[in-house]
Amino acid sequence: MLYFSRWKATAILLTTFIVCAFAIPNFFPEKTVQSWPKWAQRHLVLGLDLQGGSHILLEVDTNAVRKEKLETLRDDVRRVVRDNRLGSPAAVTIRGSSVEFRVREGVDPQLALTKLRELSQPLGGLLSATGQRTVDVVDGGNGLFRLTPTEPSIVERIRQAVEQSVQIVEKRVNELGTVEPSIQRQGVDRVLVQVPGLQDPSRLKELLGKTAKLTFRLVDLTTPIDQALQGNVPPDSELLKSTKAENNQPYVIEKRVVVSGEDLTDAQPGFDQRNGEPIVSFKFNNNGARRFAQVTQENVGKPFAIVLDNEVISAPVIREPILGGSGQISGNFTVQAANDLAILLRAGALPAPLQIIEERTVGPGLGQDSIEKGKMSSYVGAAMVIIFMFLTYGLFGLFANIAVAINVAMIFGVLSLLNATLTLPGIAGIVLTVGIAVDSNVLIYERIREEVRGGRSPIMAIDAGFARALATILDSNITTFIAAAVLFFIGTGPVRGFAVTLGIGIVTTVFTAYTLTRLIVAMWVRWWRPKTVPI
């Protein structure tokens, strides 16, 4: 066991050196490292608990997606019913998770079925071979038809909605101008937003909490507001309140949308040239500009409403036709509010509302404290273990300590190589690894002591010590590794950081405590030719 061929020794030392070398970028400031070649830039990332920042887990409201899909289907059915004179469009209703419709008397049910079936398309486009369709059309007899969006089509829509949400959240977060935010999709319907260095996440949460569906609609002047407040709202209009900045004033607004936020090409915060109030100026695309021009031409002197997420931002009177395709929104904004509205409009509307289901924010002060504490406990822990090992095993203790030092360097090397995240529990994992890593050395050394007592020659004893301890070292480390692996899969954030350092620590420990220590001892034996084992 103590014989190493030259190439094997070189390979071991080279591996050690290379893995340790990956830790080097961590000791240089970010600026310096950026001028290095790409492959040398890998470094470990401090977790949010150490550098401060916000971790926000959002969930896409899938019920809203289902509801919207159902409403779209209802509108489609109404269109088909109207176009083919199958009955009254008002007879199309949503019941449970289906759309129901009864044909007018005298209409051939077979014709209705054929026309309604046209609404159902092969899922995934015409070329898809799954055979699944988007809508189930059932003839309930007596002229009653029931249309249900199929589950696969809903799942597909939810998938799209989550994907769109990730993109929009990305745009909104990037507008905040923070360093390296991370936006990831998680599970089926979740989006994880991590923003390092954010002190107060209120504004971020505000930005993420808005669906930002913007519509330009006409104010319904035929219905007096008092009458509407008593519940008498025409079916084509709805009662909406204005924002808090506008004193929650009620309006009756037509449901028909003149132009929506999708037709915006740009939105910028600015100031009104006349009164200096913060405003948001916007530009429409061609389609939006044309429709807006037409409607404003027809409705000069009447008010129109700018509605965001069912809240009226403002309802100005159209003084003259707006033909240029651009305009401005005012609404008693603060500078911040105008800024945020511009961000929301540029990023676009979310396909469904998002809900914050988990938030963990650490201030920079606590993060810095945690780093100091992590450092302090690491130094003290390592120093105590190193002194104890030296007192117990002397020269061999020194070998073990060299192995442990290299072990820690290798852990940092592997962490950097993986661009892994270091958290406070992660640091605890490294400190624990130091305490545990020497266990392998202890196993070997105790075995050597026993062999010496059994009367073996120094070299034979060392040889047997290493050989016999190997199985034990592997067994005991693999069991801990299983625990670390499980922890990695169930843990999030800081806890996962612990699992990572613990797991990596186990692998590097087996390497340093067994292979590397053996090489060191072998070199020592070759150079000194010891007559006794100083252990």
Add this chain to the structure above:
Amino acid sequence: MRLLRIVPDDTKFDFMRFRRISFPMSALLSILAIFLYFFHGLNFGIDFVGGTLIEVQSKSGPADLAKMREAVSGLGLGEVQLQQFGAPTDVLLRVAQQPGGEGAQQAAVAKIRGALGDAVEYRRVEVVGPRVSTELLALGTMGLMAAILGILVYLWFRFEWQFALGAMVANVHDIVLTIGFMSVTQIDFDLTSIAALLTILGYSLNDTVVIYDRIRENLRRYKRLSMPDLLNSSVNSTLSRSIITHVTVTLALLALLLFGGHAIHSFTATMMFGVVLVGTYTSVFIAAPILIYLGVGTGREQHKDKDEG
């Protein structure tokens, strides 16, 4: 240099005799721990029951707990626990989960921020909604089970089934006692506690495996020894290693406990109890002697003629 010898060479303690004390004692303690779990309960953190945790630091001198309590008590958020946390300037607020779903939790945070204002620095805000907490609890429990099962399967491959079973009994014993400890001390039980439990599992097993390895080796080597003698000899010859390793682990944990700060305090305290106190005891006084009852080494007499001694 004279080296430190914590354990003299060739100890001959009769560990197996203690099983008449250790088994009933462990059984009693385990029952007590289970009793505590059900009737005293664990101090579940927000990870598992949802709610809000806010750590604030007073910007001007020591925090006035009474004044802060008054400020938040009228917010209609139910009971808000305030607790000094580390330094006299630091206060930890704990708000129970609010009824009304995910949005209500965020509203509670906003209210507290409003009530405490700018006199404090917000060092940490954690909000866990009902859905996430339910999932985390399920995930934590499943993880613990999966780890025990995974380790059991591994041991089954590496040793005979009696060893795997013995290790598992020892394992469950460790977990149960540690949970009892957490119940007595009312230490926060959160995700890091699951991490602590899993690590305790790993390390306690580490110890057990080292002794089992030696027992297996001795079973092949000394075929004439009686089982208790063989177990004693195995435990004695690994005793020095067990103690030295535990000293080093204790040193590392001590450093974390003393200097690691409050954020990982409950984690290290639990580890200290589990790894150092319970884990060591278990491998020597439970995991080893239980092999006698599980029938390891029966049928050894039949091979007597092949003995080498």
